[in-house]
Amino acid sequence: MLRSDPLKITIDGIETEVEKETTILQLAKKLGIEIPTLCHHDAISTYGACRVCTVEVGIPRSGGGKRTRMVTACNYPIRDNGLNINTKSERVLAVRKMILELLLARCPGVKRIQDMAKEYEITESRFPIENPEEECILCGLCTRVCQEIIGKSAISLVGRGFERKVLTPFDEPSEDCIACGACAYVCPTGAIKIVQEDGKLTIKNWKTSRELAKCLECGEYVGSEAVLQYIKERVSLPEDIFKLCEKCRRKKLQKELITTGK
């Protein structure tokens, strides 16, 4: 595709030039303007579900003047010359506060939500707490990483509205889950619990356990058998990677280097 001329836009009063189709969030990051996010991850497709990154934009009208809209910075592509973005207007702060207050009522015990809310001077929610144990904000990062990056789609969103949940099919132990833990890694609230016991790795949320492979040298755990198998099928890597733990691999490599060095 041909590169078009950069667009002249304003963000928080700063005039700048930007490549067409850049998202507001990408631009803000480049300029060091902080926009909070919860459901966004640079490595995963945008989703626009948490809405905490909502900003106000003034879009120029063809006949002159501007049309104001509230958009999500994570997935709004900049396409108009003269676009005026305000990431901290009164309206933006008001909606951001309300969204955080709603999330705080949903997940009262989650540190990340508490901290974010506190930044916006919210320490308590006016809404009753339905489930004090709730930690999931339904940002969908886990389902997206499982589908897009891992390629497994072992978990999915089920149910509608307030009853929406992330589950394995029929809430049964998953056949597809390889216990790679990517879901837990991207989870912004720590809602996905992984435990390691009895030679197994268990993702509690998905009721799924996978055997852990042991290092042939020292007997330390290398990782979930299923993950190693899954990687083996896809990429060609030295066999050692699948048999030895990191420490033993290093030792072996050192030894080899020294030997060949002689």
Next chain:
Amino acid sequence: MKKITNPENLEILRNSLIKQENPSMTCISVCLGTGCQASGSKDIIESLKQEIEKQKLSEKIKIKSTGCHGFCERGPIVVIRPRGIFYQKVKPEDIAEIINRTILKGEIIDSLLYVEPSTGKKVIYEHEVPFYKKQNRIIFGSNGSIDPTNIEDYIRIEGYSALSRTILKMSPEEIIEEVKRSGLRGRGGGGFPTGVKWESCRNAHGEPKYILCNADEGDPGAFMDRSLLEGNPHSILEGMIIGAYAIGSNEGYIYVRMEYPLAVERLKIAIAQAEEYGLLGKNILGLGFDFTIKINRGAGAFVCGEETALILSIEGKRGDPRQRPPYPAQKGLFGKPTNINNVETWANVPLIINRGAEWYSKIGTAESKGTKIFSLVGKINNTGLIEVPMGMTLREIIYDIGGGIPGGKKFKAVQTGGPSGGCIPEEFIDLPVDYDELTKVGSMMGSGGMIVMDENTCMVDIAKYFLTFLADESCGKCVPCREGVFRMLEIVTDITEGKGKEEDIPLLEELSKTIVDTSLCALGGTAPNPVISTIKYFRSEYEAHIKEKRCPAGVCKALICYEILADKCTGCGACLKVCPQEAISGEKKKVHTITQEKCIKCGICMDTCRFEAIEVK
């Protein structure tokens, strides 16, 4: 039937169909729309067939099963043509009399006529029924005279002539220009100019392009799309084929909800017949244009009527809306340029082509052209589907066509635009109904639902009803809709239960602002409308619930109690017998009393009392 291989043969067929039709032959049209079927019109068809056979009259009388006539309140409806005699609430046992007296002797059966409630006057002919008189049924009118399962009926009344004209004589650009000039706007709710939408899809890069028909009508009380699908499916197919030719698409889908089995059945028949006649499929009318239509059934999620969710649902994915841009015209079904229009929008297209944009744009108001079909329901005498020119006032719709409010009750409000529309109070009864005027008063056109409410309606309870629906149907993807609407429902429920707090109204307003500003799709973005509009126009009712713990309309159970009026109670014991809780006591012929602790406020005692001796307090 052999395929029609060129436009001339279509005209030849049409002319021969017109000639075959004997205009003086008696034709009994029986409405087989969902409403009339529910009131037993299938049995009427059976009785008619038997009676006609019994009397050996099949040479003289034709029976026609049609789609919905609109006047559902009075179903089953039977119209005898060519005289146009209008019989209502017909029962199978009336059939012999209809044949013997009306058909054979030309007499009118008084007891089957429609009686105008205000004057007590009996109306004989269909076109004189006040319900129809003020309507302008350019889209919906054919429903009453064609058999939706017979393509030849549609061809006889100009059917597919717009299609052959467009492919034969117009360039795609000319068609788009014609639709633009007509001023047609999307009938599904958005009100976006149809021609502009078509143009942006035509100009979008990417092949193939797809044409979609949104038949996922889900608003409570709305059934206009359903009745078009069931009563005149070919008009929708023809509109889609014309649109496909204009946009440059060879593949279309109709997304219809599973709850409309009759619509699906009629569509299947219509598609098969159109293919058989060479009006759909490969090389349409021998003019070198291919277009196929598939039916896709929705599983019943309201949100799948939202275009991006609908597209994902056709793809076999979870029907969650996604952020626009990109719009479907750029990146729609399977990532390809896609044009999506609602059922009624498609049905308007052949008419615009046949009669011209000039003619069409003369109907309606400056910015809203044509007619709109509304489903008129709630506290209204003439429940049914009506088609009126844009710009008709609410008063004309509710009183002249709708026949006013039953039981002489006072009009309170009308809710337009489906669950996320707003409630319009009496002060705006003379509002001309079009896209922009409805928006100005805090409601919207939506897909055309119109729910009338009388003085006995509690507006807080109404807000609760719609919020319940919306909270239930929210997909749950974005925080403001999932959490926010749920919280609004929580607060409004508390108010109706007498647990409201002073700060609830401002909190509802604050929540509304955030939900409107930040929701991902229009379902969320408009979800607070029922609350915003009822607070705006009926604030005192909210305040009565919160401050005085009183429901002025006497609806909210927690805030009312039933009492027996000593001066009116005759001690007949009728209420005592029906009370499921045994909460009423009293000796015969002596004043009865209600034990409030036992009462569940079902209201059956009040309904049963013949002396108006029971009151809500």
